[in-house]
Amino acid sequence: MALETLDGVKNIGGLNLICMDDLKKESPELFNESGSMDYKIFEEKIRPFNFIYLRKDVNSLSFTLQKGPVKEVGLNGCQVDTLIEAARLILVGFQSKFPCKENAQAITKLELALYWLEERTKNREARGVEGFNKA
Numbered sequence: 001m002a003l004e005t006l007d008g009v010k011n012i013g014g015l016n017l018i019c020m021d022d023l024k025k026e027s028p029e030l031f032n033e034s035g036s037m038d039y040k041i042f043e044e045k046i047r048p049f050n051f052i053y054l055r056k057d058v059n060s061l062s063f064t065l066q067k068g069p070v071k072e073v074g075l076n077g078c079q080v081d082t083l084i085e086a087a088r089l090i091l092v093g094f095q096s097k098f099p100c101k102e103n104a105q106a107i108t109k110l111e112l113a114l115y116w117l118e119e120r121t122k123n124r125e126a127r128g129v130e131g132f133n134k135a
Contacts, residue, residue, distance in 0.1 A: 001094075002059075002090050002093075002094075003054060003056060003059055003060075003061060003090075004093070005089065005090045005092070005093020005094060005096075006054060006061070006086075006089060006090065006093070009089060012052055012082055012085050012086050012089065013078065013079075013081060013082035013085045013086075015050070015051050015052055015078050015082060016050050016051075016052065017052045017053075017054055018046065018050045018052065018053050018054065019054045019055075019056065020037065020053055020054065020055045020057075021054075021055060021056045021057055023037075023046075024037075030045070035057075047064060048076075051063060051064040051065075051076075051077045051078040051082075052064075052078060052082065052086070061086065063077070063078055063082065063083060063086075064076070064077040064078065065077045065078060065079075065080075066078060066079055068133070069131050069132050069133045070131045071130075071131030071132055072131070072132060072133065079117075080117070081113075081114055081117045081118075084110055084113050084114055084117070085110075085114065087110055088107060088110040088111065088114070091103055091106050091107050091110065092107060095107060
């Protein structure tokens with residue numbers, strides 16, 4: 001149920017959401033006889049350019065996290081705010097089907113967490129340290 005709430009979502013936090021099940025339908029040549037994508041193909045064609053992967057067949061949502069400061073090493077993953085946004089989207093989906101006070105409170109707190117992370121980014125940008133390994 002949780003991942004069904006992401007049906008139709010194409011990106012999270014500005015990053016593409018890759019649905020491996022859809023990719024298998026669109027490009028079956030990228031997958032082996034057992035239905036899995038070859039690790040080498042994934043590492044060469046998918047992971048360097050995409051950081052969020054959905055597999056409906058095994059009910060899995062995976063993230064590649066940023067390794068190193070973006071301005072020093074380039075974009076190679078997502079930030080923690082992307083994970084929080086994914087959780088928020090899932091809860092919004094739950095709330096649309098099963099509304100309750102607890103879901104509403106959890107959504108509000110996740111939105112507050114995203115707000116404070118954005119404030120942190122603005123502060124770091126103003127100090128000229130955003131994207132660098134500096135305090």
